[in-house]
Amino acid sequence: MVYPLLPFVRLRRCRGRGFVWFACIIGSATAVMAAETAGRTNAQANPDVTFHVAPKPLPAGAVTTDWPSFLGPTHNMVSAETKLLREFPAAGLRPVWEMKKGEGFAAPAILGDRLVLFHRVGDEEVVDCLQAGDGRRFWRVAYPTSYHDRYGYNHGPRCSPVIGGGRVYTYGAEGKLHCLDLETGRVIWKRDLLAEFEGRQNFFGVGATPLIEGTTLIMNVGARKGPCVAAFDLATGKLVWGAGDTWGPSYASPIPATVHGQRRVFVFAGGESDPATGGLLCLDPANGKVDFTFPWRGTRVESVNAASPVVLGDRVFVAECYGSGGALVQVSADFTAKPLWQNPSFGMHFMTAIPLGDHLYGVDGHGPRDAEMVCVELATGKEVWRAQPQWQETVPARTGTRDMTMGTFRSSLLQVDGRTLCLGEFGHLLWVELTPAGYKEIARTWLFPASETWTPPVLSRGLLYVNQNTRGMFRGEPARLMCYDLRAGE
Incomplete structure (x- = not known):
């Protein structure tokens, strides 16, 4: 998705390393990139992470993949992973770990044991390189940003990191492009494309x-x-x-x-x-x-x-x-x-439409209440069916509880393990069956009650990563990156 610098110097204290800083050039302005933990090759404790429980071992013969780019390794929200959990526990999916994150809609990227998250914390765009299995931090790089979303949705980056050739590339909301060493976080090169190409800020920044x-x-x-x-x-x-x-x-x-x-x-x-x-x-x-x-x-x-x-x-x-x-x-x-x-x-x-057999399935519409699941014939574009999955949830109220109508709405679809995984706009996760005969819910759980769950889910080695982009609706949990165990187990 789902948007004139003055000279400055920022210093960041690294544990056991004193202050570390280095200068970079953006166009004609002098800037400094702060690297809080750049250079580390071993993951360290991450104060922003809460670790819950170790995931189950991978089932024998399970096919697993990296997720180094937006929409996955094949760029189409189709995953080759197998032997995933087919039903959700009655108490819900328990997270493996969670990390308090800043603003932004960027999905993480994963290569091997390294997960890269791009988000905004305060007045800085931040690149975090984490251990994918437990959230420990390899390094963090940050630089100033003054981007403001004119519609007030979110002031963070929209573009996901991409990983390749031992490097990670990030493209911020103000058009700043960085190439970082994946191992250490060292800045290899950078460009301010919005300034250099006289680009357009666009409705929601660069995206x-x-x-x-x-x-x-x-x-x-x-x-x-x-x-x-x-x-x-x-x-x-x-x-x-x-x-x-x-x-x-x-x-x-x-x-x-x-x-x-x-x-x-x-x-x-x-x-x-x-x-x-x-x-x-x-x-x-x-x-x-x-x-x-x-x-x-x-x-x-x-x-x-x-x-x-x-x-x-x-x-x-x-x-x-x-x-x-x-x-x-x-x-x-x-x-x-x-x-x-x-x-x-x-x-x-x-959202990205997915093909299944001779049909295309996608989410038509631009608002939560008019976003509907639709099936069309691939050969002709003729609509076969249209559905708006909805259900009742019992939620906290000032006195007791109340029923609330929820649904998938502006959701993301991921084709994997012979079925379709659906991440709903308000934090629901569903296994669904999509056929020309209609929409069928197989299983459903509520990961967290929060709006704007528009970032597509990321799946690697049986672990599912989901961005909670806004505060929780009932308990006020902060925005988080959540890691869930989706492995079927032995």
Whole structure:
């Protein structure tokens, strides 16, 4: 998803190391990156973490994966993991550990035993590298930010970290791009892209997670006079190529795919602009050559393209929820494109649709009460069914308890272990069965009662990581990163 510096010096005390600081250059301004625990190779106790219980051992023969990038290792919210818990305990899923986190909607990224969380604490954007299994901290890097969300939702980063080649890349809400050493947290290079490319702040700050492709980092920078998409050398940060000159930045991540035997990247661009413009670009990641563009954007100025493209062989699905809805595009062998169908009633807000057999399943709508689960035929775009899963929860009240209607609403779908995992907007987790016959709930639990649970869940080695982005509705728990044991056990 789910948005002029003055010279300054910040000092951070490291345990047993005194004060550590180093200078960096952002454009023409001098800045200092504070590295509180950078350089450590062994995880240390994390004062922000509460450890609850060790997870069950992985079942014999379980397939596990890393989660190094937004939407998972295959960039489509489909996971190869197996032997997961099929039913939820009556008392609910017990967390393995939890960490008090700052503001932001960025999902964590995981490679091996390292989890990277990107969030805002106070007036700093913070990168935490943690032990994935228990939340202990390897290192923390922080730098100042003054970003303010004009709509008051959240002042933290929207872009998830991406990990590759022993490095981690973060892209903050103000357009500051950093390359850090995954082992130590050392800053390798950095750029202020919003300043350098005269970029647009967009409705909710910068929000399009970068993509590691080959030796480059591909980004929807959306410069006013181009480029729309840019590739930067992973090792040095130097610009390799720029492409496109019209559409602005979106909140959708670039998606890689091999189509007709050739590697391509699909970018769904388009953010704040008047008139509203944007659409799908197909690019050659080797040189930035644009094969085709497909304009697709709602006509309302107050909208953005935020759902990442879904690549289905030689077809690409794109969707937005402020008027145009969804469309399926056919990519020909000569890399021209034509629309196969359009459905204005199948529009994703920032969620990713998932294909199952000959059908697509997704969440249509932009508000909590009009967000519905929908199934359409992949060949025609014809709607097969529409449902709004709801149920009653008994919740605390000033005197006693009361019943409250809850539902999945603006939820995220994850296809894994032969079923679909659904993370609801108010912190519910469900196993669901999605077929052309309809929606069926298999199991449900309430992880935590909190709104804006819009960050997609992350799954690695049988552990499920979920962002609680706002305070708890009843007990006021702070925003947290939660780690749950989803392993089936022996």
